Amino acid sequence: MKTRRALEALNFFMADVQAGIGPFLGVFLQARGWGTDMIGIVMSMGGIAGMLATSPAGALVDGTRHKRALIVIAGVMTVLASGLLWASHDYRMVVASQVVTAITGAAIGPAMAGITLGVVRQSGFDRQFGRNQVANHAGNVVAAVLSGWLGWRYGFGAVFALSAAFGVLAIVAAMMIRSDAIDHQVARGLTSAESHPGRAGGHVSGLRILLQCRPLLVLAAALALFHLGNAAMLPLYGLAIVAAHQGDPSALTAQTIVIAQAVMVVAAMLANRLIRRYGYWWVILLTFLALPVRGLIAASLIQAWGVVPVQALDGIGAGLQSVAVPALVVRLLHGTGHVNAGQGVVMTVQAAGAALSPALGGLLAQHFGYPVAFMALGAISTGSLALWLYCGAGLRHACRAHGGVDRDGVDAPPSASCAEQLIETHERDT
Numbered sequence: 001m002k003t004r005r006a007l008e009a010l011n012f013f014m015a016d017v018q019a020g021i022g023p024f025l026g027v028f029l030q031a032r033g034w035g036t037d038m039i040g041i042v043m044s045m046g047g048i049a050g051m052l053a054t055s056p057a058g059a060l061v062d063g064t065r066h067k068r069a070l071i072v073i074a075g076v077m078t079v080l081a082s083g084l085l086w087a088s089h090d091y092r093m094v095v096a097s098q099v100v101t102a103i104t105g106a107a108i109g110p111a112m113a114g115i116t117l118g119v120v121r122q123s124g125f126d127r128q129f130g131r132n133q134v135a136n137h138a139g140n141v142v143a144a145v146l147s148g149w150l151g152w153r154y155g156f157g158a159v160f161a162l163s164a165a166f167g168v169l170a171i172v173a174a175m176m177i178r179s180d181a182i183d184h185q186v187a188r189g190l191t192s193a194e195s196h197p198g199r200a201g202g203h204v205s206g207l208r209i210l211l212q213c214r215p216l217l218v219l220a221a222a223l224a225l226f227h228l229g230n231a232a233m234l235p236l237y238g239l240a241i242v243a244a245h246q247g248d249p250s251a252l253t254a255q256t257i258v259i260a261q262a263v264m265v266v267a268a269m270l271a272n273r274l275i276r277r278y279g280y281w282w283v284i285l286l287t288f289l290a291l292p293v294r295g296l297i298a299a300s301l302i303q304a305w306g307v308v309p310v311q312a313l314d315g316i317g318a319g320l321q322s323v324a325v326p327a328l329v330v331r332l333l334h335g336t337g338h339v340n341a342g343q344g345v346v347m348t349v350q351a352a353g354a355a356l357s358p359a360l361g362g363l364l365a366q367h368f369g370y371p372v373a374f375m376a377l378g379a380i381s382t383g384s385l386a387l388w389l390y391c392g393a394g395l396r397h398a399c400r401a402h403g404g405v406d407r408d409g410v411d412a413p414p415s416a417s418c419a420e421q422l423i424e425t426h427e428r429d430t
Contacts, residue, residue, distance in 0.1 A: 003119055004128065006176035008135040013170035014075065014108065015139030025085075025098075026235040032089050036239055040232070040362020042091075046098030047231070047355025051348050053106035055207075058344015061110040062188045062337070068115070068174050070107045075174075077104035079167040086160045109347055110340040113326050115177065118187030122334055126327045130272040133322045137264035139166075144257035189330065189339030209338055210345045216332050218391045220349035222288070222384040223325065228353035229381025230291055230317070232361030233298060233374070234260070237310055240302045240370040256307050263315025264322065271323035280328045281388075281396045287317040287324075288385040295378015299371040 029039050061067060078101050085097040112132065120128040143166060150158035210217050238256055274283050294313040297306065326343060333342040357377070364373035388395070 002176070003178050003181040004131075006173050007116060007119065007128075008131055010071070010170060010173040010177065011112065011132040011136040012139035012142075013166045013173055014071070014112075015136045015143060015166075026239050029089070029094070030239060030242065035366060036236075036362045037359075037366040038091075038362075039235075039239075040358040040360070042094055042098055043235070043358035043362075044355050045095055046102040047351060047358065048102075049099040050102030050106050051351035051355050053103045054109070054351055055341070055344045055348040057107035058110040058347070059338075059341040061107060061114045061340040061344070065184050067111045067118075067182065067184075067187070068177055068179065070111045071115075071174050072171050074104040074106075074108050074111075075167050075170050077101075079164050082160050082163050086157065106344075106347075109326075110343045113330070113343050114187040114340045115182055117189070117330060117339065118182035118184055119177075121183075121186055122189075122330060125330055126272050126275060126323070129327055130268055130323045133268040133271075133319070134265055136322070137261045137268055137319065140261040141258050141265065144261060148255065148258075187340070188337050189334050189342075190337050207345065209333070209336070209342050210349070213332055213342075215395055216329065216342060216346065218387065218395060219284075219325070219328065220346045222284075222387045223321075223346065223350040224353035225383035225387065226288060226291060226317075226353065226381050227350050228357050228360070228383075229295065229377040229379075230314070231354035231357035232377060233294065233314065234311070235358065236361045236365060236370065236373060236377075237298055237302075237307065239365070240298075241304060241307065243370070244302055252304070252307070256311050259308060259311035260315040260318065263312050264319030267316050267319025268323050271320050274320070275324060275327065279396065280324055280331075281392070283320055283324045284328075285385075285388055287320050288381070288388055290314075290317040291381040292378045292385070295374045295376075295381070299374035299378075302370055 025043065026036075026039050029042070030036075061070065064070065081097045081100040081104070084093060084100070087093070113129070116129050116132060117125050143162065146162055147159045150162055210220060234256055238252060241252055271283065290313045294310055294317075297313070298310045300306075301310070325346070329342050329346055330339055333339045336342070361373050361377055364376055
C-alpha cells in the first residue's frame with residue numbers, strides 16, 4: 001500500500017513537472033511580443049520532437065529495470081529546460097527548451113504505465129491507473145491554482161519556481177516506490193512465469209507492433225485526428241480571451257486549466273466503472289463526441305465565462321481517455337512482452353496530430369480569426385469519430401470490457417491475435 005500511495009503521489013507532483021511552463025507558454029510569449037503563428041510553430045516543434053522520441057522511449061521502458069531513474073532524469077531535465085526558457089526569450093533558446101522538454105518527457109507516460117503494471121499486475125491495472133490519473137489531474141488543478149495566483153502576484157518567475165519545487169517533490173515520491181515491488185516481466189505485459197523467447201525478449205519495432213495489431217492501429221489513427229483538433233484548443237482559447245481584453249493572462253490561463261482538470265478528476269474517477277459496464281469502445285466514443293461540440297462553443301463564446309463549458313468538455317474527453325487508452329493498450333498487447341513499446345507508439349501517432357495542431361490553429365487564427373480557427377479544429381476532429389464508427393464492429397469485440405479469466409486468474413485480453421502475431425514475427429526473425 002505504501003508503494004501504491006507513493007505512485008499516486010508521484011503522479012500528483014509530476015503533473016506540474018511534465019507540463020512545465022507549457023500551459024502558460026502562449027501568454028508568456030505573447031506578453032513579449034510574439035505572434036500567434038510563431039507561438040504555434042514553436043509549440044509544434046516541441047510536439048514533433050516528443051513524437052519522434054516517444055516510441056523509442058516506450059521500447060526503452062520495456063527493456064530497462066531502472067524505470068524510476070528514467071522518471072527522475074526526465075523530471076530534472078524538464079525543470080532545467082523551463083529555467084532555460086526563463087533565462088532567454090531568443091527564438092533558438094525557446095525552441096531548444098521546448099525540444100528538450102518534449103524529449104525528456106517522452107518516457108514519463110510509458111514509464112508510469114509500466115511501473116503501475118509491474119506493481120499491481122493486469123488484473124489491478126485499470127483501477128490503479130485510474131487512481132493515478134485522479135492524482136495527476138488533482139496535481140494539475142493545485143499547480144494551476146498556485147501558478148495563477150503566483151503569476152498574478154509575483155510574475156511569471158514564480159511559475160517557474162513552483163515547477164521546480166514540484167520537481168523536487170516528484171523525485172522524493174519516485175524514490176519512495178520500492179524497487180523490489182516492481183515485477184519487470186509483468187511491467188512489459190508478461191506473467192512472471194512466462195519465458196517464451198518471443199515473449200521474454202527480442203526487439204520489435206513500434207511500427208511493427210502498430211501494423212500487426214489492427215485494433216491498436218485504428219485506436220492510434222483515431223487519437224491522432226482527435227488531437228489534431230484538440231491540442232490547440234486550450235492555448236488558443238486563452239490567447240483569444242486575452243486578445244479580447246477579458247482578463248489577466250496568468251489568472252485566465254490558470255482558470256482554463258483548473259476547470260478542465262477538475263472535470264478530469266471526476267471523469268477519471270468514473271472511467272473504470274464506465275469501462276466495466278459499457279466497455280472501452282463506448283467510453284472512447286464519448287470522448288470523440290465531446291470535441292466538435294467544444295469547438296462550436298469556443299467559436300461562439302469568446303468571453304471570460306465561456307471558458308466554463310469549453311474546458312468542461314475538454315475535461316470529459318481528456319479525463320476518460322487518460323484512463324481508457326492506456327488500459328486498452330495493456331489489454332490488447334497482454335502477452336507480447338512489448339506493452340510499453342505499444343504505449344509509446346500509440347503516443348507517437350497521437351502526438352503527430354497534437355504536434356501539428358498548434359501550428360494549424362495559430363495560422364488559422366492569425367489569418368482568419370479565432371472563431372474560424374475553433375470551427376476548423378472542431379470539424380477536423382470529426383474524422384476520429386467517423387473512423388471509430390466505421391470500424392465499430394471489429395473494434396467493439398476487441399474493446400469489450402471483459403475478456404474472461406486466464407489460467408493465472410488474470411483478466412485475459414479479448415483476442416490473442418496481437419500477441420500471437422508478434423511472437424510469430426519474433427520467431428521468424430530469429
